Amino acid sequence: MKVYVFAGPSLPPEVAREHWAEPIYLPPVAQGDVYRIARRKPWGIGIIDGLFERVPSVWHKEILWALCQGIHVYGSASMGALRSAELAAFGMVGVGDIFEDYARAAIEDDDEVARIHSGPAKNYEPTSEAMVNIRRTLAKAVEERVVCGPTAEGLAQIGKGFFYRHRQYEKIVDEALRQGLSVAELQRFRKWIPGGRVDQQRQDAIAMLMRMREDFAAHPQRKPVNFSLEYTKYWDRVERRARSRRAETPKAMRRTASKSS
Numbered sequence: 001m002k003v004y005v006f007a008g009p010s011l012p013p014e015v016a017r018e019h020w021a022e023p024i025y026l027p028p029v030a031q032g033d034v035y036r037i038a039r040r041k042p043w044g045i046g047i048i049d050g051l052f053e054r055v056p057s058v059w060h061k062e063i064l065w066a067l068c069q070g071i072h073v074y075g076s077a078s079m080g081a082l083r084s085a086e087l088a089a090f091g092m093v094g095v096g097d098i099f100e101d102y103a104r105a106a107i108e109d110d111d112e113v114a115r116i117h118s119g120p121a122k123n124y125e126p127t128s129e130a131m132v133n134i135r136r137t138l139a140k141a142v143e144e145r146v147v148c149g150p151t152a153e154g155l156a157q158i159g160k161g162f163f164y165r166h167r168q169y170e171k172i173v174d175e176a177l178r179q180g181l182s183v184a185e186l187q188r189f190r191k192w193i194p195g196g197r198v199d200q201q202r203q204d205a206i207a208m209l210m211r212m213r214e215d216f217a218a219h220p221q222r223k224p225v226n227f228s229l230e231y232t233k234y235w236d237r238v239e240r241r242a243r244s245r246r247a248e249t250p251k252a253m254r255r256t257a258s259k260s261s
Contacts, residue, residue, distance in 0.1 A: 001043035003216060008049035008124040009117035010077040011205035020209045027120055031056035032242040038066035045071055046212055048205045050079025060087060061235060067091050068229045070222030076208035077201040078113040091225050095211045096204025098132050114164040128167045134159045136198040146192045147185045154181050169193050
């Protein structure tokens with residue numbers, strides 16, 4: 001049985017294969033993609049990154065449908081962390097610190113995991129930073145006495161105040177200087193960032209792959225669920241629309257993978 005993983009800027013496929021080579025890695029997930037892959041009856045589906053804004057995001061009900069087919073569905077890092085926190089009660093498995101933060105409502109906003117990135121030709125290279133990574137980086141900077149707590153809080157507030165497209169450390173530090181935060185601390189932070197920044201999304205994505213690999217070896221059977229999916233006219237339309245599209249590599253993810261969460 002096969003395993004499919006939707007990934008992008010959080011964990012580019014070439015990096016993911018260094019940790020687990022067996023899955024089929026697909027670009028960030030869009031609406032209908034989980035349903036189309038689930039029709040192939042794989043053992044499992046992992047969701048790391050997903051598209052939004054101009055492309056409809058992966059729908060909760062298609063994940064529930066996949067679970068009802070006995071497919072193991074996992075999430076972490078970005079869109080996967082969001083959906084797994086929302087669907088944990090139905091059997092979707094969330095992995096990592098970001099999932100845990102959403103699950104216990106330590107963070108709530110979708111923009112916490114959003115960022116801009118290039119397409120597959122450039123290996124999904126990010127051009128902005130996710131707020132969840134900024135928060136982890138600032139916490140580490142405080143632990144290592146690069147900045148003090150109040151300065152870190154000020155930087156976090158500035159970063160949160162930016163539209164997600166504009167979240168970059170240089171822009172955040174520049175704004176902090178304009179607002180009068182400690183020049184000495186900000187200079188230390190700017191020099192420390194290249195080697196000190198934390199990529200929590202990547203760490204969580206790798207943790208999800210390791211969890212999936214262990215579960216795949218230990219539990220090769222279909223996943224049991226304790227709920228029934230309610231079929232509706234809208235769901236019927238979604239199924240028909242998804243079936244009408246090509247069932248190979250999800251096309252919506254190959255076209256413009258420029259914004260994901």
